[in-house]
């Protein structure tokens with residue numbers, strides 16, 4: 001097991017290297033260098049920038065030098081913790097994304113927990129009571145859940161909350177806490193606002209996960225070990241929970257990996273609609289205004305999240321399934 | 330013999346699967362008796378209802394299978410809270426009730442037809458066998474593990490302590506089969522049901538497993554129901570034989586009588602199809618003509634009449650013969666031998 005984890009950890013630097021190159025290519029993708037377009041933009045809006053400042057920036061990013069030197073300059077600064085400067089916001093990137101990243105993570109983890117807590121029991125009950133009213137009800141429910149775009153759900157729920165309960169459910173904080181420093185009260189306020197976006201973002205994933213869980217479990221319920229466990233005299237419920245549920249979960253665990261970044265990117269539209277201070281809308285704005293270092297940093301963070309997610313699911317899978325754990329020995 | 334009470338007595342058992350396409354009568358009036366510490370062989374072609382019969386006994390039929398009539402009288406000796414033994418009609422119990430669960434594994438154990446997948450691949454062998462012990466007794470888990478290790482050693486598994494920590498897919502076919510046998514026997518059941526336990530393993534290992542079963546059966550006085558296609562195995566192992574065809578019993582009796590003095594045309598045909606070393610022409614083996622009718626198109630009358638060489642037209646295709654004794658121990662269901670009609 002330890003050996004397995006170490007193996008996975010050893011390829012991490014290599015993956016990070018590849019992904020950082022991809023992020024860098026994305027930064028370079030727009031025609032011309034970002035500084036030129038920035039100056040052009042400033043010129044159209046009437047303000048101007050000093051010659052000296054431009055030259056300083058040029059030297060900092062190595063814009064006159066070959067691409068690979070630009071890359072190493074960028075990565076070198078990243079490694080020392082300097083994420084760079086957003087020309088669009090006129091703020092250091094680390095300052096810009098710090099809290100947004102934390103909130104995005106809170107939202108992502110919350111959505112993930114919600115999805116699994118709701119979907120797995122529904123999947124189990126639907127499979128064990130196949131073709132019952134419960135099963136049909138959730139089959140229909142799941143189809144609706146998958147088919148409805150998330151932003152639609154968001155709009156409808158926001159409208160209901162506003163119309164019938166007088167609640168304004170946009171944002172993640174009440175107005176008085178938006179710019180406040182972190183405190184216990186602010187955390188409580190966050191939790192009060194978090195649940196609705198969690199439900200909205202989680203609905204689609206819940207529907208999908210419940211369907212997959214149901215299908216996996218139905219497969220497992222036909223396996224001969226079920227008959228054997230019954231013949232031992234186990235009660236139906238405890239044997240279902242011990243054997244087939246455990247085996248049906250295994251393939252799902254491997255989806256955690258791509259689930260993490262999916263929540264972040266998938267939340268862009270909902271976050272825009274609900275005015276959530278998360279990282280998705282910021283990426284969108286950065287891309288539109290060609291604030292490429294901000295965009296590149298966010299994309300790199302996505303990629304790192306994907307790597308972490310994959311690592312977590314690999315470890316979980318090995319922990320759950322001895323066949324995978326021992327493959328490497 | 331006559332004063333010994335049967336351990337298990339199945340009477341006119343009928344089990345159906347009600348499907349949208351129609352009703353499959355998988356077991357259609359099966360009767361047999363099994364006495365304590367005897368071995369009963371059940372033979373018959375694929376699909377004749379052998380597995381469904383024993384699943385009905387254990388009450389582990391999958392949906393939509395259902396026992397529609399008949400009795401399954403079992404002599405229960407370990408029923409909780411009762412000192413004396415008790416005669417239970419298993420067919421009357423609810424499939425998931427406490428009483429049947431305390432009998433399953435504890436008094437009637439199963440070695441299933443598919444040994445390869447009978448263990449969960451993500452739980453250790455030790456975990457799964459210990460579970461069987463813990464289900465039926467109130468001892469602690471370390472004590473239960475000692476019992477399991479002892480039982481694994483008894484079925485001939487080398488280094489049982491290590492085997493406890495292993496997964497089923499790490500064992501060879503033969504060892505896996507032994508582990509399954511030890512899981513079945515660990516609670517010292519009075520009846521062991523083995524559903525084709527040796528079909529999936531090679532001939533040498535097969536012989537070893539059969540030997541093992543015979544030894545265990547002597548040591549523990551366990552009664553066995555042994556299901557197989559292989560008449561050779563039956564002749565070596567069984568005391569009594571049930572010959573099944575399309576969900577019905579064609580002939581039942583002691584193994585010597587069935588092999589040396591078969592009465593039913595189907596039994597005769599089955600015996601003729603066993604290859605022997607002395608078979609004159611090696612390239613030709615007698616087979617039974619025709620094929621088994623599909624379960625939906627069960628013929629009227631005797632189920633075998635379409636393929637029977639001794640068919641009596643106007644009788645065999647109209648009425649179903651009863652399973653009637655022809656000697657003290659042997660019973661046959663054939664109008665050629667007697668003219669008792671089956672009363673449903």
Ligand SMILES: Nc1ncnc2c1ncn2[C@@H]1O[C@H](COP(=O)(O)OP(=O)(O)OP(=O)(O)O)[C@@H](O)[C@H]1O
Pocket residue numbers: 346348353354355373374375376377378379380381382391392393394442624
């Ligand atoms: N789940 C089911 N649904 C419908 N019919 C079934 C089902 N299981 C078994 N049957 C029918 O019951 C009949 C008997 O099946 P069974 O499994 O008892 O055969 P068998 O004698 O054990 O054969 P084999 O030697 O191949 O194991 C078959 O004709 C089959 O079509």
Ligand SMILES: [Mg+2]
Pocket residue numbers: 379380381442524
């Ligand atoms: Mg079978």
